[in-house]
Every structure is written in structure tokens, then in C-alpha cells.
Amino acid sequence: MKVSIIMPAxxxxxxxxxxxxxxxxxxxxxxxxxITDFEIVAVLNACRDNTRGVVKNFxxxxxxxxxxxxxxxxxGFAITEGFxxxxxxxxxxxxxxxxDMATPxxxxxxxxxxISGYNGVIANRWDKRSRIETKQPLLRRIMSRGYNFxxxxxxxxxxxxxxxxxxxxxxxxxEKILPKxxxxxxxxxxxxxxYARKEGxxxxxxxxxxxxxxxxxIDVKKTPLKMFLSAVRLRLLHSPFRFIVRVYRKLNISKKxxxxxx
Numbered sequence: 592m593k594v595s596i597i598m599p600a601x602x603x604x605x606x607x608x609x610x611x612x613x614x615x616x617x618x619x620x621x622x623x624x625x626i627t628d629f630e631i632v633a634v635l636n637a638c639r640d641n642t643r644g645v646v647k648n649f650x651x652x653x654x655x656x657x658x659x660x661x662x663x664x665x666x667g668f669a670i671t672e673g674f675x676x677x678x679x680x681x682x683x684x685x686x687x688x689x690x691d692m693a694t695p696x697x698x699x700x701x702x703x704x705x706i707s708g709y710n711g712v713i714a715n716r717w718d719k720r721s722r723i724e725t726k727q728p729l730l731r732r733i734m735s736r737g738y739n740f741x742x743x744x745x746x747x748x749x750x751x752x753x754x755x756x757x758x759x760x761x762x763x764x765x766e767k768i769l770p771k772x773x774x775x776x777x778x779x780x781x782x783x784x785x786y787a788r789k790e791g792x793x794x795x796x797x798x799x800x801x802x803x804x805x806x807x808x809i810d811v812k813k814t815p816l817k818m819f820l821s822a823v824r825l826r827l828l829h830s831p832f833r834f835i836v837r838v839y840r841k842l843n844i845s846k847k848x849x850x851x852x853x
Contacts (some may be wrong), residue, residue: 592627592628592683592684592703593627593628593629593630593681593682593683593684594627594628594629594630594682594683594684594685594686594703594759595629595630595631595632595673595677595680595682595684595685595686596614596618596629596630596631596632596686596687596688596699597632597634597669597670597673597674597677597685597686597687597688598610598611598631598632598633598634598673598687598688598689598690599634599636599666599669599670599673599687599689599690600633600634600635600636600638600642600646600669600690601635601636601637601638601642601664601666601669602638602639602640602642603638603640603642603645603690603691604638604640604641604642604644604645606690606691606692606804607633607642607645607646607690607691608645608649609692610690610691610692611631611633611646611649611653611656612649613692613695613696614631614688614696614699615631615649615653615655615656616696617696617697617700618631618655618696618700619655621700627703629655630655630656630657630677630680630682631655631656631657632657632658632659632673632676632677633646633649633650633656633657633658633659633690634658634659634661634669634670634672634673634676635658635659635660635661635669636661636663636664636665636666636668636669637661637662637663637664637665638660643658643660646658657676659672659673659676666779667772667773667778667779667782670687670779671769671772673687674765674769675769677765678762678765678766678769682762683761683762684703684706684759684760684761684762685759685760685761685762685765686699686702686703686757686758686759686760687756687757687758688756688757689756689757691804692802692804693756693801693802693803693804694714694755694756694757694799694800694801695800695802697800698714698757698799698800698801699757699759701797701799702714702757702758702759702797703759705795705797706759706761706795708793709793709794709795710760710761710763710764710787710790710792710793710794711758711759711760711761711764711787711792711793711794711795712758712759712794712795712796712797713750713752713753713755713757713758713759713784713794713795713796713797714752714755714757714758714796714797714798714799714801715750715751715752715755715796715797715798715799716752716755716799716801717736717739717751717752718751718752718796718797718798718799719798720798721798721799721800721801722798722799722800722801723800723801723802723803724800724802725802725803725804726803727803728803731803735752735754738754738822739751739752739753739754741822742781742822745822745823745825746781746785746825748781748784748785748788749796750784750794750796751796752796753780753781753784754780755799755801757799757801758780758783760787764787764790764792767790768783768786768787768790771786772786778821778822778824778825781822781825782825785825
């Protein structure tokens, strides 16, 4: 069995090197033991630091690492492009993980080890059995729990943690839902899990090992409102009232055109 590990990266020059090194070391041992084959697809999106240089050096050193480099930004966009690239090759499993080493390679492999009988497996930081060695700041935890409450209320998804950046899916499921996915920054994981449910996919949520990492780019003042609006917008798109989003989008485009002519 082979897995493609997609690693979206935005200005991660200080953290992605360690992540790549540890993932390569861990999964090469599994490969040598005949347990699983793998590749890592780093997807750089709108990086303005030396992330490209770091990843490029690793790709020269390790043939299992490949990278994509885009001027366009957004984690959702990066993961979608990673999915699209991975489908060109023969991996039976395709997953993604954050570039900051919040999820160690052993915890990511736990997702793969639990895939039997399921179409996908996702990490759940809020499971009582999870090991969170370095917790998020209190405000971040409140934001995360609040967002999950909104998501579960609006979408009736059973998952207690939709946002953890560690998920693995079977190739067949990605092939079905990829054409439908948008690239919403905050709503991407929810969109993915919502379409998976519409396809009748069985998604398992398991406890994980996770550590908060320094260098977060989240603005705790602006992000809560963005997360809430993103969830509402996504719910509208998946309802008979999707026309509201289309009308708003047209009005917003018209306003930008008008402002440019001033």
C-alpha cells in the first residue's frame, strides 16, 4: 500500500525542514520493513520567505519528496492541488498534514493503520484519549470549540474535531469529491467531510498525539468572525438558498469594479 502525504505550506521556512526530516525518517523505516510505501507532496502557496529553498533542497536529497509552487494562496487551494497531483500516480491512500510538526509522523501513521473498513480517518484532538503535550492558548481552544459547535449545528456532522490538520482518505473517495470541493480557507475541511458524507463514505475519528506550535499566523481578533461567516456561507452553498451567496458575490465584484474606476 502506498500513501501520498500532502503538506500545505505558507511561509514555513523555519518549521518545515524539521517536519520533512522526521516524516522521511519515520516512513522510510516503514518502507524498508515492507509495511507501506509513501511520497510527500509539499504544496507551497504564496510563500514570501525561503520555504521554496528549504523544500527544494530536501527534494534533491530525498526522492520521496516532491513539491508544487503556486503564487496563489490558501490552505484549501493547496490541499486541492495536492490531491490533484497525487491522483496522477498510484497511491491507494491520500492524506494531508500541517507543515508545522503539530502532528508527529507516528500519529499520522495511526490514521493509516485505522483505515481498514473505512473510507477515511481523521484525527480528533478533543478525544479524551488524545495526548496533547503542548496545549493551544485558552482563547484558541475556545475559538476551536465554538467553531466546532457551529459546524455540528449547521451541518449535523458527527465529528468533534473537523479542523485538525491530519486526515487520510482512500483514493476512490478523493476522486469522487475532488471536482466539487471549493477552496474556502476556514470551511475547507467541513466542505470535504460534508461531501464525503453525501457520498455515503464511512469516516472514522480517532484520538491523536498533537502539540501546539509557535509561529501561528492566526489573528485571534479577526479570525472568530471569519470562521463564523465562512461556516454560514458554506451552509448556504449547501442549501436551497445558495443563490444568496451568488448574489452577494456579484454585488461584491460590481463594487470592486466601481471602486477601480473612481
